Amino acid sequence: MDGLLTPAAIRTDVAEALHRHPDENFDDEDLFECGLDSIRLMTLLERWRAAGAEVTFVDLAERPTVKHWVRLLVGDHD
Template sequence: MSDQLTAATMRADVAEMLYRDPGETTDEENLFDCGLDSMRLMMLMERWREAGAEVSFVELAERPTLGHWTKLLAGRDDG
């Protein structure tokens, strides 16, 4: 995970897309069930790529939780 992209920034970015407070979303919550759609997911992906993350839409969409995304972008995804 780049210095610009932290777990806290990812949480804040997701909260912005869902019109929530950052503390309202848990690491295990399915973000599609919370209202995230493919367009917003693409926006997040592009934002995070600009911050130095190497991630694809499919990688994020397969497991749409903050916990998974944090591990994935930190290079510690345990499957």
């Protein structure tokens, strides 16, 4: 990846998709329970692929939390 994806950028993208504020702490929440649907997930996936991510829909859908997605997309940033 070329560094365009950061934990903050991922949180901001997810917050935007869920109509939430990126400063809210929802890193461990199940994003499907928060209102994320497959269409929004595909939108996020395509955005992140354009930034260089090499993940699949299944990679993201299996564990739908910001915390897990940050690990998948940019590595461990706890």
